[in-house]
Amino acid sequence: MEQNRKESIDELTLALLYLTRFPDREGREYDEISWKNHDFDAIDRLDEEGLIINPKRRRGGGYKYVYMTEQGRDRAREILKRFIIDDTGIYARFEFRSIRPDEADEAVRIEQICFPPNEACAEEHMKARIGSAPELFLVAIDRETEKMAGFLNGIATDEMNFRDDFFTDIKTHTPEAGNIMLLGLDVLPEYRKQGLARELVFNYCRREEENKRKRLILTCHKEKIKMYQKLGFRDIGVSASKWGGENWNEMEMVLNF
Template identity: 55%
Template sequence: MTQENLVRFEFRNIKKNEAEQTAEIERICFPPNEACTPEMMHLRVEKVPEMFLVVVDKATGKIAGFINGLSTNEMVLRDEFFQNADLYDPAGENVMILGVDVLPEYRRIGLASEMMECYKNRERQNGRKRLILTCLESKVAMYRKMGYEDNGMSVSSWGGEQWHEMTCKLGKGIPGAIAKTALELG
């Protein structure tokens, strides 16, 4: 991401009143069979706001993208994580990433990579050991570039799809400028 684009965005935790906006972004970014329902998005924002990272376009105040997940000690992302925010364990060593969303008009500028790097560094600072996500075959190469390993086909069949399960181990590292800024936000 260029420095010019970098200063255009604010990386921060979600605010309670942004649940509706993130639900709409989810609806735009995912087909209906894969998207989080508005009700579930509201519940996630209410119960686990600390597991969200939003990126806001400073010029418009609009959320350009976000990541959300649940921490747990489980090692495999199963469908129940998408449906039950009560599976959240604040002390969990792993994070099941439930969504990486970037609005179409903000794609292809490196925003997803910056969000992911920031999220990885924040969760590393929170003592997490790994991030786990599922993705379609077409996204495997993208996540590999972000430091994820392909574990093969997932046990999840969320939305009636066949998913690859990807894992990123969170060893010690030095946060980048964006990650450092977001970490300071808590």
């Protein structure tokens, strides 16, 4: 699946365009037109079946965002099998779960590999986070070697914007709070460009959406904005953070209204 992901998307998009086409009577050179926002019935039906959630529709509004449910993801994978596209590979290779206390040193080492010294979180802060908020520290474990390949971690707060104390002061973590401040997305170099960061973010969102969290917030350098947009985050402008003496952008993802 990893090599032909883009190809699969292009082909399935074309098939979907074909399936949703309708005649154009405008007398133009082309007879059929697709995706003119003419048929959202399918979206409604999928929502009614519980395969997707369209929060705006539930509030009587439009269709800008739809989210996949667990059931929807399972059904989509079954459908993809009909096209001989197997999307289960990454789950066969990696286990996604909360970090264990004995894995703290491994996580600290990965943080040091992934970030320059001024940006990497210090060992004591990482360990305090793992001790107090392991349920918000999602790891991907290579099933073959049983080693950690990457992780995504954060803490919970009711604050709306990022501040650097979240990195260093574990007392800012309020377990039942509504928002998650993400503090690190790390994938070891040998595991990059295989969709692992995407899957870590997906799994994290899914879990925290079910935990009724409202928003995920993160900071990143300008050159990563596009990447996070691809993963579902929205750029909300320059952050107050001066972490590592650098300038940062703040991004958010709404999970529950």
